[in-house]
Amino acid sequence: MMENDATHRSKEDFRFRDTRLCFTLPATLGDRGSTQPFERMRSPEDLGRWCVESGLLDRAPAVDEQKLAKAISLRESLQRIGESIATRRSPDLSDIAQVNVAASVEVIPQLSEDAASVRWVAGGVEAALSRVARDAVDLFSGSFRDRIRICANPKCQGLFVDESRPGLRRWCSMTTCGDQAKKARFRKKAHS
Numbered sequence: 001m002m003e004n005d006a007t008h009r010s011k012e013d014f015r016f017r018d019t020r021l022c023f024t025l026p027a028t029l030g031d032r033g034s035t036q037p038f039e040r041m042r043s044p045e046d047l048g049r050w051c052v053e054s055g056l057l058d059r060a061p062a063v064d065e066q067k068l069a070k071a072i073s074l075r076e077s078l079q080r081i082g083e084s085i086a087t088r089r090s091p092d093l094s095d096i097a098q099v100n101v102a103a104s105v106e107v108i109p110q111l112s113e114d115a116a117s118v119r120w121v122a123g124g125v126e127a128a129l130s131r132v133a134r135d136a137v138d139l140f141s142g143s144f145r146d147r148i149r150i151c152a153n154p155k156c157q158g159l160f161v162d163e164s165r166p167g168l169r170r171w172c173s174m175t176t177c178g179d180q181a182k183k184a185r186f187r188k189k190a191h192s
Contacts, residue, residue: 014040014053015158017173022136023159024054025071025129026079027172033157041075044068047125056128058119067125074102074129078136082159085140086148103137105130153177 015027028050030038041047047068048060077095084091107127109118139145144161151158151172158172171177 012040012046014050015173015176016054017175019158019160019172020135020139021054022078022132022139023082023161025050025075025132026082027158028075029079031155032079033153034155041068041072047071051125051128054128056131057125061124061128063125071125071129074098074133078132079159081136081140082148083150083157085145086150086159099133099136102126102129102133107131151177 014024015030016024019027026032028040028046030040041050044063044065044067045060047063051057052060077098080095081091081099083089105126107130111117112119139148139161144163147162147167149160149162149169151160152170153172156172156177158177160169160172162169
C-alpha cells in the first residue's frame, strides 16, 4: 500500500512517513488532539505488526498484553517528552527514566548478506522498542532537538522534526495534515 496515497489508507495503517523512528510509536495513536483519538495498537498482534512494518524486526515477535501495555506507556512518555521539548518545558523525570530503561535493552547490529544494510539481532519486542528509545535519546540530546515540533493540526498533534532550511514547517506530513489544511483554505477561499 502506498503511504502517500491517503485516499487508500485506513485508520489501522501505521504512519512511518515524514518522521523519525522515535515518533512512529507515538503516531500509533491517531487524532491525538481530538475528542476521540484513534488507537492503532489495540491488540498484542497490532504491536507485533508494527514491529515488522516499521522495519525493526523481520517477523512479528511474541507479544502479550503486558508487553503491549509497556509499549503504550513508552509511546506516551515519548509523546510527552517531545511535547515538552517542542514547547520549551522541562520533561517529567519519570518519562525520561522510562525511555532510558527501554533504551538499555541490548541489540546487536549485523551486516546483511549483501553488505548493503543492517539487521538487528536481539530478542523480541523489547529489542524493537529499545531501538525506538535509542533514537529518542539521540534526537532529544542532539542537534535537531530545537527542531522538534508539534503538528499545527489541532486534531493531530503529531510530533515531527522540522528539517526544512528555514525551520518553518507546520505539519507532521504534507500528504496528510498539510494537504487537509491546504484543501480547507481552498474551500474557504472558494466560498468567500
